[in-house]
Amino acid sequence: MPAGGKPTVRSRRFGRKMQRHRVGAGFDQAQAAQFIHGSRSKISRMEDGITTARPAEVLLLLDRYGITDETERDHLVWLAKNSGHRGWWLNFPELSDGYRDHISLEDDATFIRGWQTVLVPGLLQTAGYAEQTSMLAPNRVPPDVVAQFVKVREGRQAKIEEGGTSYAAIIWEPIVTLPLVPEDVHREQLEHLLKVGKRSNVSIQVLPVSAGVKAGISYPFSSFSFESQPTVEAVAIDNLRGASILEGVDDLTAYASAFDQLRSEALSPDASARLIRRVLRSSKEEAS
Numbered sequence: 617m618p619a620g621g622k623p624t625v626r627s628r629r630f631g632r633k634m635q636r637h638r639v640g641a642g643f644d645q646a647q648a649a650q651f652i653h654g655s656r657s658k659i660s661r662m663e664d665g666i667t668t669a670r671p672a673e674v675l676l677l678l679d680r681y682g683i684t685d686e687t688e689r690d691h692l693v694w695l696a697k698n699s700g701h702r703g704w705w706l707n708f709p710e711l712s713d714g715y716r717d718h719i720s721l722e723d724d725a726t727f728i729r730g731w732q733t734v735l736v737p738g739l740l741q742t743a744g745y746a747e748q749t750s751m752l753a754p755n756r757v758p759p760d761v762v763a764q765f766v767k768v769r770e771g772r773q774a775k776i777e778e779g780g781t782s783y784a785a786i787i788w789e790p791i792v793t794l795p796l797v798p799e800d801v802h803r804e805q806l807e808h809l810l811k812v813g814k815r816s817n818v819s820i821q822v823l824p825v826s827a828g829v830k831a832g833i834s835y836p837f838s839s840f841s842f843e844s845q846p847t848v849e850a851v852a853i854d855n856l857r858g859a860s861i862l863e864g865v866d867d868l869t870a871y872a873s874a875f876d877q878l879r880s881e882a883l884s885p886d887a888s889a890r891l892i893r894r895v896l897r898s899s900k901e902e903a904s
Contacts, residue, residue, distance in 0.1 A: 623665035625720040627699035628863065629842070629849065633692060634677065635663040641681040651680045668696040687844070708768055710761045718838070718852040718859040722772055725781050727841035729848075729875050731834060733788045735796070736805055738769050739776055740785060740812055740820070745805040746770075748797040776818065782846075784819040786878050792822060792895050799899060806896040813889055821882035822891055830881045834874045848872040 623631075638648050638659075645659040652658075652673045661667045669677070671693045678689050705711060705719040722728060722739070730737050735749055746769040750762045775781050792809075795802035813820040823830060836854040841847055851871045852859040862868070883891060 624699055625717050625850070625861070626695050626701065626724065627668055628665035630668055630692060630695035630699055631663040631665040632863065633695075634669075634674075637678065637681040637683050638663075643681070648677060648680075652676055665699075668699045671696060691843075704771055705768065708764055710758075710764055711768065712859075714852075714855070714859040714861065717861050719768070719772055721840045721850050721852060721861070722781075722838075723775065724842055725840040726843060727782045727784075727846040728838060729784045729786075729846075730836075730838040731786045731875060731878055732791065732836045734791065734836070736787065736791055736809070737785050737838075739773055739783060740809060741769055741773075742801075742805050742808045743770060744801045745797060745808075748801050752796065776812075776815075779815070779817050782817045784821075784879075786821045786823055786875070786882050788823050789825045789891070792892055799903060803896060803899050803903075806892050806899075809892055810889055810896070813885060819885050820888055821879065821885055822888040823878060823882045827881040830878055833877060834871070837871055837874075839868075839871050839875060 638645070645663070646656045648659045649656045652669070654673075658667070658669075662669055668674075674693050674696050675689065678692065683689060703716075703720055703723055705716055705723075711719075728739070730739070735741075736745060738746070741749070743766050746766045747762055750765050751759065776783050792806065797805070809820055812818050838852045839848045840850045840852070842849055848868045848871060849863075851862040851867060853862065862871070882888070
């Protein structure tokens with residue numbers, strides 16, 4: 617059960633999936649409740665993410681819903697067991713609820729896709745870059761907790777570094793060509809992008825200024841998938857307080873389409889790397 621009865625990202629995902637399977641099988645909540653000798657309220661609270669269910673109840677419901685796929689059954693049991701899991705990010709009280717939800721999505725995701733217009737994505741930032749850009753926004757990160765936020769950025773990157781998820785990032789060209797941080801920090805960041813971009817689970821593409829009209833397609837966002845296929849199941853939109861999480865079907869469809877449009881206009885990963893190398897080389901020449 618989620619701590620304090622408050623829905624978590626995982627409990628909401630669990631509830632949505634269970635609701636979809638119930639509706640697909642043609643049962644209402646009262647009928648589902650009878651299958652586990654519970655109340656309609658229990659099914660409602662479960663599907664709203666307020667509470668989950670015991671593994672035996674999950675399996676019984678899935679039997680009655682006709683869900684036989686073992687991967688799906690195992691995944692739902694895992695979500696039920698771990699809906700109240702205390703992630704490492706909860707050790708940082710400075711984080712907003714929205715930012716914590718964002719990290720929770722990253723931690724569970726098998727596929728992450730992101731679009732950024734101003735800053736290098738957090739999952740790709742060096743410690744120096746993270747520190748400098750955190751200080752650029754004092755209303756978001758107080759100076760006395762900048763070091764903690766840098767640690768959070770590093771913690772978020774662990775799964776990418778370990779190959780535990782596939783990450784596709786699209787960044788607008790000014791992020792590469794117009795540094796917001798000191799030149800030495802910017803060069804280090806560009807070198808890091810080239811290094812990370814060589815990983816088999818990471819793809820970095822640059823949207824050129826010439827396709828600038830596409831840059832206005834959306835505020836920065838990240839989308840998340842949790843299965844073996846990259847079907848978008850949640851979206852996080854950056855804002856002043858950290859992130860807002862979208863989970864509605866129409867929202868997910870819109871952002872999946874937005875990412876596809878951005879990717880179609882962006883340079884290929886190889887062409888993007890060449891652009892980054894060219895900018896890096898020019899920066900080094902100017903500094904010498």
